[in-house]
Amino acid sequence: MTEAEATGLYLSGLKPTMIVLLEQDKLISRQQAKINDLERQFALAKRHPSTPSGMQAAFTKANRASASKRKKKKGKRRGIHRPPPSKIDETKEHVLDRCPDCCNPLPPASETRQRFTEELPVVKPRVIKHVIYRYWCRVCRKIVESPVTDALPKSAIGLRTVVYSAWLHYILGVSFDKIIQLLNLSAHFKISTGGLFGAWHNLARILQPLYDQVGRGAKWSAVLHADETSWRVNGCTHWLWCFTNKHLAYYVIDRCRGSPVALRVLGKYFAGVLVTDFLAAYGLIRALAKQKCLVHLLREIIRVNLFDSSPQWKDFRNQLKRLVLDGLRLGRQRVELNPACFERRKALLRQRLVELYVKPCSNENAGRLRKRLERHRNEIFTFLDFPEVTADNNHAERQIRPAVVSRKTSYGNRSKQGADTQAMLLSIFRTLELRGYNPVNTLLFLAQEHLRTGKPMTLPPTLACTPTVEQPRIETAAV
Incomplete structure (x- = not known):
């Protein structure tokens, strides 16, 4: 409305002015409601429906509606208690000579009752002195000695501690500082962040053959799921790729999100069925068949x-x-x-x-x-x-979940060496879990055998039962 039109409306009288103003008010109300609706739709559109609830801000979530009906009372069920242990390590007797209430002397006990408790032992670091005898071999014409299998070469930290702490970080997502606090609190084991990093890098160096074996297994799989997620290396955006099936999980951290990574891992021709999302990076790979999620x-x-x-x-x-x-x-x-x-x-x-x-x-x-x-x-x-192919890519998303959990606490890696170590240890730990093995005990056993014999390590085949089983008894509680 121009100034001349507004003046004419004012001079026309009270009633015409009221009619026009009421109509304009209704129009403004309708437009404001439409704007609010569009803003709500825009906010919802920015939040992808696959976003987990934990990733959404608390103030954006709707309040839970109160139940319209009372919840049905659950039926009675038989209680479950912890069974008594089959092995007793220690027996403690609790006696009294005076009443705790009146302090009068008590006669001999008239009866006894038993109670069982289970407790973690107090753990202290074991300092082991290795006396290594050296011998002169007349045939080889050199000094030889017996290998030390309890630690990596030139390392003062035990191999069990290195493997266990790596599993805590790369699989469970425990941060570096918390791992150091855990070792210090539960086992009185003092170690620095740099010492822990160096031990993990040395462990990854001898596990390179296992990582390559997992990569070859992914390339020659009959069915393979692939997915990727964002990653940070020294403040720069990278991508963590996951190639997995029921028997292995192969991870790669690379700056590229395009087809070069997929081609490098799988090659131009893949002899199996490739299950992925609709990312165009997988389009250049020729496969026996492909399934989109x-x-x-x-x-x-x-x-x-x-x-x-x-x-x-x-x-x-x-x-x-x-x-x-x-x-x-x-x-x-x-x-x-x-x-x-x-x-x-x-x-x-x-x-x-x-x-x-x-x-x-x-x-x-x-x-x-x-x-x-x-x-x-x-x-x-x-x-x-x-029949062995699924209609979704849920398996790859589940296998990439440990890396996502670790990303929340570590915010990625600080160097390319750290990223390579992350991908390598994550691949080996997850592959052992998928094959039904205890990852800590199995990897410790493989590393010790390699240090003892010098032969290349190979991953064991998949067990008949999928749940994790116990391997040669190695106490991890002692770190």
């Missing part, structure tokens, strides 16, 4: 729903979601259906996929996903062709 596709639908409510998008979204869910349902019914019926339904799903991406759509988001489906048309329902 359908959960990422469903998350993309949820994300677009936050800011796009057009009829064209809703129509495309419903068709795509129904297609994906039908494919997942058919995968679960593989055993129940006869082969002919299963193949017929699988062919029908692929036909529906073709009809979905060839159909033109004016909506921008629908067109973007339509192009994605067309580009990966042979990589959507691969899990229906191979």
Whole structure:
């Protein structure tokens, strides 16, 4: 409204002015409500639906609604108690000569009762003096001596302490300062940060053959999951890559997030089934087959729903979601259906996929996903062709989780050597866990055998049972 129009409205009288002002107020209210709604949608769009609850700020979370109905009372259940130990290491007798209440003398005890407690022992560092006898070999014409297997060469820290502390940091995500506090508090073992770092680097140096073995195993896997997450090395953005299956986990930290890393690890031709998300870096690898994560596709639908409510998008979204869910349902019914019926339904799903991406759509988001489906048309329902292949990339995301936990406390690495040590030890520890071994005891055993014989180390095969089992008895409580 111009100044002349406002003057004319004022001179027209009270009633016309009130009518115009009320209409303008209604218009402003509607526009303000629309602005608030758009701001809310924009805030939700910035937060990806896959973001864990722990990554969201507390003030952005909605309050939990109070229960409309009272919770159903749980039925009675039989209590569970700790069973009495089979082995007793020490017996303590508790006697009284006077009453604790009135201090009068007491006669001999009339009865006894038993109580069992289990306690960690008080641990003290063991200082071992190694007397190494040296001999002159007449054949080799040199001095020889017996190897020391309790520590790495030129190291004053025991091998068990080095392996145990590395497992605490790289697998459990315990920070350096807390590891030093833990060793000092629980075992009275004093060590500096530099000494701990140097010991881990020396350990990684002798474990290089194991790391290379894991890399070769990833390259020749029948099924392999791949994923990546951001990482920091000396303040610069890097990427931690994870290549994993049920028997191994191979990690690489590199500055590049593109295809060179994937090509370096897997080669240009991969002889198995590669399960990944929709990152374009895996596109240059030619594989026997590829499977794209359908959960990422469903998350993309949820994300677009936050800011796009057009009829064209809703129509495309419903068709795509129904297609994906039908494919997942058919995968679960593989055993129940006869082969002919299963193949017929699988062919029908692929036909529906073709009809979905060839159909033109004016909506921008629908067109973007339509192009994605067309580009990966042979990589959507691969899990229906191979029973051992899953429709999601959840396994890789789970294996990359220890690195994410460690990143929260360490904020990455300070040098390339630290990043290489991180990738190497993380790969070996996780591979041993996936194969059903106790990672600390097994790695300690392998390193000691290498120091004793000088032969290259090799990873043991996968055990028949997947849970972690005990290896040769080595007490880790003593650090």
